[in-house]
Amino acid sequence: MNKPFSPHPASFRDPAGFIFIRNDVLYRQINPSGLSDYQGFVDSKLYKELTNRNWLIPHQDVTSDFASADESVVIKPQLIPYVSYPYEWCFSQLKAAALLTLNIQLLSLQHGFSLKDASAYNVQFVDCAPFFIDTLSFAAYSEGHWPAYRQFCQHFLAPLLLIKHTDFRLMSLANNYIDGIPLDLASKLLPRRTWLSLSALMHIHLHANSQSRYADVRAKPLAKVQSMSRQKLIALIENLKNYVETLELGQRQTEWGNYYHNNDYDDGQAQQKGDILKGFCEQMTATLGLAADIGSNSGYYTKIISDKARHVVAFDIDFQAIEYLYRDAKETGNNILPLLLDLTNPSPAIGWGNDERSSFFQRANFDTVVMLAIIHHLVIGNNVPMAKVAESLFQICDQYLVIEFVGKQDSQVKRMLSTREDIFTDYSSESFEKHFTDYFSLRSRVPLDNSQRVMYLFEKPASN
Incomplete structure (x- = not known):
């Protein structure tokens, strides 16, 4: 299909497809390069289970409404009433979005799929319920590989720990770093006592040592993740999930709270x-x-x-x-x-x-x-x-x-x-x-x- 409309300004990074707006209606086009993963995903039990659990925004296939010049597919996702961003969320919203992402990754692994990315922008809230919105994030699983591990830590774990242990105003750093708070910066800002937590040590502090300015994908901790068996990768995701579940805010008073x-x-x-x-x-x-x-x-x-x-x-x-x-x-x-x-x-x-x-x-x-x-x-x-x-x-x-x-x-x-x-x-x-x-x-x-x-x-x- 020739692109009937220009991609939305927020949708240019993934060659597998893009979103566009026609007559004030949001659509997503899946390009030929993304069709194999997309078709495998929507034909699988995973898609149905995710939508039945209200974890993933459902969509309609509306390809027939558009003149086709190639094999592209067009879908119409269910509308989100109001689009929000992670730096506008409170601690519990960010935590809910993090757990949703990890639960989806665990379920995906059970069905032979994996999330290509773990951006917080892939989650939107309908009232208080978080939904995953990126249908093109699902790809066939490659043995021992989750390239989104670092991204998850930058988008979710780093800000959660900064809010809990330092100051909730540091969440505004997400406004400055569109791909998540750099782990070396988070490591510097977190108090020394977080080094005593094995999970914070592994996922933030030691992980930060591998993060260069341009996030070299050959860095050692990521290489270790790439060499993991599926069982060990599941154990890593479950460790992250269990750790995030334990994170809670202390009781704090503010000027407006009472x-x-x-x-x-x-x-x-x-x-x-x-x-x-x-x-x-x-x-x-x-x-x-x-x-x-x-x-x-x-x-x-x-x-x-x-x-x-x-x-x-x-x-x-x-x-x-x-x-x-x-x-x-x-x-x-x-x-x-x-x-x-x-x-x-x-x-x-x-x-x-x-x-x-x-x-x-x-x-x-x-x-x-x-x-x-x-x-x-x-x-x-x-x-x-x-x-x-x-x-x-x-x-x-x-x-x-x-x-x-x-x-x-x-x-x-x-x-x-x-x-x-x-x-x-x-x-x-x-x-x-x-x-x-x-x-x-x-x-x-x-x-x-x-x-x-x-x-x-x-x-x-x-x-x-």
């Missing part, structure tokens, strides 16, 4: 705020496909939104809050995907040509955006003009915006201004309404009792 206990809300005000949000949701004309809660904290109000939307992406700057919300949503089965986001410094576009991984604003396209008790942190805490906040929310919101304005007499704003000069002459409810009605139509305005806070429901005009 927000609902540390602010000046009383239970009645929190209840009123929730009731107003429910009322706003009832005013929305239809069930929403995808909603965003920006500044979700531990998800108290996110759960209200989730009753109206098919999927909710819960964003927060605080690692521990997202960790808590992910564990809670996973246990309860809520349709919520928690992700890390600093709205003042969101995920940029990275990779070759700054095109391989899209920025937050390139990916953000929500039916409804909810942003409660955040405006003062942006305008007063980070000097972002009100007009820019309104413009940015307009950019990512397709239909409804629920937002809370926090006045200057609010105790939190007073604390923020107690240590700095008040240069924010434009910060008022009147100015807020002016800037936001430049982009949205005001549907409802409800003040919270005994407070300087007002809840707003805006709607994006259909003409825009």
Whole structure:
């Protein structure tokens, strides 16, 4: 088949095939060079078992919909509601993605296949469930060979250990290294006590000794993996799996982790705020496909939104809050995907040509955006003009915006201004309404009792 469309910017590294978009629908083309492995995989029991276990995104063969000039195949994978990246995940999400990858590799080996790569970008979350998305990662097994071993350690094990033993902010290194955190760097950053762990010693520290700047594939530890029997390779994967399963975070406190206990809300005000949000949701004309809660904290109000939307992406700057919300949503089965986001410094576009991984604003396209008790942190805490906040929310919101304005007499704003000069002459409810009605139509305005806070429901005009 002649390539009907150009490959997606993120899909150029694998000669076996590429993804492309036609009429806003995502497809994957399998080139003639990748047909043997692909056909063997989809015809095997492995493909069916992976999809039955909800480990692999299923697909439809739609080759007949495209004019064929060669033997290429076109498939249509099941849609992912929202694409996220590893540097936006919490610890438990990264751990779940790591275990999924290892479980798939173990099952693949049982069926005579092996993963060609172990990139964290091959995993996406649907709500709290991780799915493997790269159908072309499966190849016929070659005796004693798993070339993705180093990649797994760079993409998964290194950041997990750095978060656990050093600082969760080091996960942002994944943003700088698109093929995973270099093991020599991880080894230097990890504390000395990790050398006492046999698994960390083998998979990170000693492994790092073989990692040159250009990752010479002839390095000794990899050569040892290549010479392994199948049984020893399975033992290696099981060792990795058992080690990852033991990794847990300690109890940590953060500024935002106990927000609902540390602010000046009383239970009645929190209840009123929730009731107003429910009322706003009832005013929305239809069930929403995808909603965003920006500044979700531990998800108290996110759960209200989730009753109206098919999927909710819960964003927060605080690692521990997202960790808590992910564990809670996973246990309860809520349709919520928690992700890390600093709205003042969101995920940029990275990779070759700054095109391989899209920025937050390139990916953000929500039916409804909810942003409660955040405006003062942006305008007063980070000097972002009100007009820019309104413009940015307009950019990512397709239909409804629920937002809370926090006045200057609010105790939190007073604390923020107690240590700095008040240069924010434009910060008022009147100015807020002016800037936001430049982009949205005001549907409802409800003040919270005994407070300087007002809840707003805006709607994006259909003409825009």
